[in-house]
Amino acid sequence: MGSNFFYHPSWPVLYEDNHLLGLYKPAGLLVQGDRTGEESLLELARAWLKDRYAKPGNVFLGMIHRLDRPVAGVVLFCRTSKAAGRLSLQFRAKTVRKTYLAVLEGKIRQASGRVVHHLERIEGRSTRVLNTPTPGSREAVLSFSLLDYDPERRLSLIEVDLETGRHHQIRAQFAHLGHPVAGDLRYGASAALPQKQIALLARELAVDHPVSKERIRILSPLPRSWPWLASFHPDSPAPPWNWTELRPLLSPWLHPPGSCPFPETVKE
DSSP states (O other), X not given: OOOSOSSSTTSOEEEESSSEEEEEEOBTOBSSOOXXXXXXXXXXXXXXXXXXXXXXXXXXXXXXXXXXXXXXXXXXXXXXXXXXXHHHHHHHHTOSEEEEEEEEESOOSSSEEEEEEEEEEETTTEEEEESSOOTTOEEEEEEEEEEEEETTTTEEEEEEEESSOOXXXXXXXXXXXXXXXXXXXXXXXXXXXXXXXOSEEEEEEEEEOTTTOOEEEEEOOOOTTOTTGGGSOOOSOXXXXXXXXXXXXXXXXXXXXXXXXXXXXXXX
């Protein structure tokens, strides 16, 4: 393992070796850059590796999965093409375990369950949930367990194991069941959260190490202001939940928004 922080002591490195890099992504930060030119976790990670190890030239870092922009939690990158290929096979074979925490509006009536729908992408980058398949749909499956319910706030805390990894899957499926993720206005939540994040956290990623084959579990800490902090024993210092909270702490390391600290690094 490397250092315990990324660009700042409140931004943890979750896992690091010669093959893999696991990082905490705050809500509001892109995983991969887009047409806006805004910073992304991939771009920042490449720049950090280049500086930390004094690497000449381009820095390889393979992206093997994503998180939606308003979602926080663990993201795993690959530091070699061999690792990227082997991890991609694991994702396709569905041997990767992806566990999330979600705070939902309303009371979930079942203590646990398995949810199967069919999802279609629609204009505006949203997802339509269907009970029966269509030529353009893909099956979406998840399992959940209820961890806690707050009757005063009428919020349910659940743990979710994704069996498939579809676009907006957790958000769309629970909204379809009448329980949108807190803060998720796109899928019918009653109110926004203060920084436009949503109460969905990629809590844990479990994979087989691409070289040693050992099963490794990469756990994201709970961010500050997470609605159910009191229910958990602190596993590490809580990082800021949202990118707008974290970015001002990084001014000595970052260029202005939209510029890459190391423009010569490889773009996806």
